[in-house]
Amino acid sequence: MTIQNKQELINLLNRNNPWWAGRELHAEKYHRRDFHILKRIIRETKDIIAITGPRQVGKTVLVKQLIKFLLNAAVIPKQIIYLTADDYAFLPVSRNPIQDSIEVYQEAILGMQIQDVNGDVYLFIDEIQKIPKWNDVLKPLIDRYKGKIRIVITGSSSLDIYAGSHESLAGRIRFQLVLPLKFIDFIGIRKSKQNIEIEELNILSRNLRALFKKALETKDASVFTSVLLQNYAALDKEKPEIISFLNEYLIKGGYPEIVLTDKLEEAGAKLRTTLDLVVASDIQRLFEVRGTFQMKQLLRILSGQITKYLNVEQARTLIGVDEATVKRYLSHLQKVFLIHLSEEYSRNILKKSRRQRKLYFQDLGLRNILADKFYKQALQTDAGELAEMAAFEHALRLKFNLDPASSPILNYWADKYRTKEVDIVLEHKGVAYPIEIKYREQLRDVDFKGINGFVQEYKPPFSIMVTKDIINFRDNIIFIPLWMFLLLA
Numbered sequence: 087m088t089i090q091n092k093q094e095l096i097n098l099l100n101r102n103n104p105w106w107a108g109r110e111l112h113a114e115k116y117h118r119r120d121f122h123i124l125k126r127i128i129r130e131t132k133d134i135i136a137i138t139g140p141r142q143v144g145k146t147v148l149v150k151q152l153i154k155f156l157l158n159a160a161v162i163p164k165q166i167i168y169l170t171a172d173d174y175a176f177l178p179v180s181r182n183p184i185q186d187s188i189e190v191y192q193e194a195i196l197g198m199q200i201q202d203v204n205g206d207v208y209l210f211i212d213e214i215q216k217i218p219k220w221n222d223v224l225k226p227l228i229d230r231y232k233g234k235i236r237i238v239i240t241g242s243s244s245l246d247i248y249a250g251s252h253e254s255l256a257g258r259i260r261f262q263l264v265l266p267l268k269f270i271d272f273i274g275i276r277k278s279k280q281n282i283e284i285e286e287l288n289i290l291s292r293n294l295r296a297l298f299k300k301a302l303e304t305k306d307a308s309v310f311t312s313v314l315l316q317n318y319a320a321l322d323k324e325k326p327e328i329i330s331f332l333n334e335y336l337i338k339g340g341y342p343e344i345v346l347t348d349k350l351e352e353a354g355a356k357l358r359t360t361l362d363l364v365v366a367s368d369i370q371r372l373f374e375v376r377g378t379f380q381m382k383q384l385l386r387i388l389s390g391q392i393t394k395y396l397n398v399e400q401a402r403t404l405i406g407v408d409e410a411t412v413k414r415y416l417s418h419l420q421k422v423f424l425i426h427l428s429e430e431y432s433r434n435i436l437k438k439s440r441r442q443r444k445l446y447f448q449d450l451g452l453r454n455i456l457a458d459k460f461y462k463q464a465l466q467t468d469a470g471e472l473a474e475m476a477a478f479e480h481a482l483r484l485k486f487n488l489d490p491a492s493s494p495i496l497n498y499w500a501d502k503y504r505t506k507e508v509d510i511v512l513e514h515k516g517v518a519y520p521i522e523i524k525y526r527e528q529l530r531d532v533d534f535k536g537i538n539g540f541v542q543e544y545k546p547p548f549s550i551m552v553t554k555d556i557i558n559f560r561d562n563i564i565f566i567p568l569w570m571f572l573l574l575a
Contacts, residue, residue, distance in 0.1 A: 105163040113150040116278035118271040139264035145240040171216035266340030269572035305547035311559035339451025389456035431497035431511040473525035480575035506539035
């Protein structure tokens with residue numbers, strides 16, 4: 087490096103690491119669930135921690151909260167270094183930004199080599215996929231400093247991070263996928279704007295999830311439902327506000343910036359920008375898709391198919407491409423966390439792979455933008471579909487919490503005549519549990535058709551029906567309001 091570039095890099099490092107000079111680091115007050123997981127991991131492992139997930143989902147916020155946590159835990163400020171490839175000045179100042187930053191950091195900031203430091207050095211690199219050959223740089227760093235450096239990286243392109251880790255960092259990188267906010271974190275962030283904590287609700291959520299897991303393990307839902315009923319009654323005063331947040335969540339979804347934007351029109355404009363960046367930048371670059379017009383057309387068509395059987399033929403005809411192209415685009419959309427496809431439940435793997443799939447969007451807000459339904463009146467026309475989509479996404483996360491060692495998979499079920507269906511099938515230790523979404527004030531006899539058909543065929547210990555505001559336990563069916571079901575995840 088030239089001396090001029092060296093000084094520019096020192097200035098850049100000082101600007102991005104204000105705690106070195108004793109200045110306060112400003113970070114979001116509310117800690118989403120992912121923070122508590124990362125807080126534990128960062129002190130336990132010497133592996134690289136890779137925080138991945140869609141754009142604008144809050145990865146940088148988590149990094150700053152982790153840095154603040156370390157500072158509060160009495161880690162020496164100069165032993166925490168933050169680099170960001172999102173800073174327009176970072177990449178032009180050096181051809182080898184990571185290596186040069188570490189060298190300048192040791193010489194001008196730390197005043198010694200990292201291996202001579204008492205304790206560990208924490209290196210955070212934000213949006214690392216923008217740095218060429220980043221994986222080839224990190225491996226020598228780990229080897230050189232022999233467990234003295236703990237590294238956390240973030241990347242909006244998970245595929246780039248996975249590819250880089252398999253090339254030279256196999257077995258030395260630990261992934262933490264961050265997705266749009268769950269409902270409880272939506273409430274937490276909204277309440278944090280009023281300087282109100284929701285610790286009691288968080289405790290309730292953890293307790294309910296633990297009891298639900300116990301119900302699955304023991305195949306007995308009596309204790310879980312008893313506690314569920316007690317807490318429903320205890321939250322009677324808070325329920326109107328929780329329902330108000332739920333209605334807002336069903337429209338806005340879980341992108342943090344959108345959650346904190348009060349005006350729907352302004353929030354919608356921000357979501358459109360995020361969507362354009364994912365399609366025009368991430369998908370086009372990662373998968374070498376030449377044009378994005380057809381991809382956007384497909385997304386709009388899919389926004390009208392949520393919770394329904396995926397109609398590839400309709401999409402192919404409307405877009406004007408062949409079936410193979412539609413299927414390839416669907417694969418791309420899954421890999422960038424825009425959609426989920428649910429396969430039909432069957433214990434015969436070959437039958438499962440040949441049957442129709444149901445479609446869900448990862449985020450409620452993005453679906454509503456694409457469907458031109460980013461307004462409150464959508465709750466009058468699309469409430470059932472939005473409720474099922476929210477339940478599906480939260481059931482996926484619940485499945486991961488129940489069995490974090492495997493990729494969470496959910497299915498739907500239909501009889502061979504397709505006259506009886508169940509929205510979600512959650513399998514735990516070889517036992518399949520039906521979850522049916524009936525987001526309405528009153529239940530009819532026909533609403534039990536699907537669950538009864540599934541029970542007759544698979545005989546689960548109990549079933550779940552997610553309702554609008556009905557709570558009960560009878561005939562081995564747990565009736566649970568949507569807002570309480572979302573708290574389980």
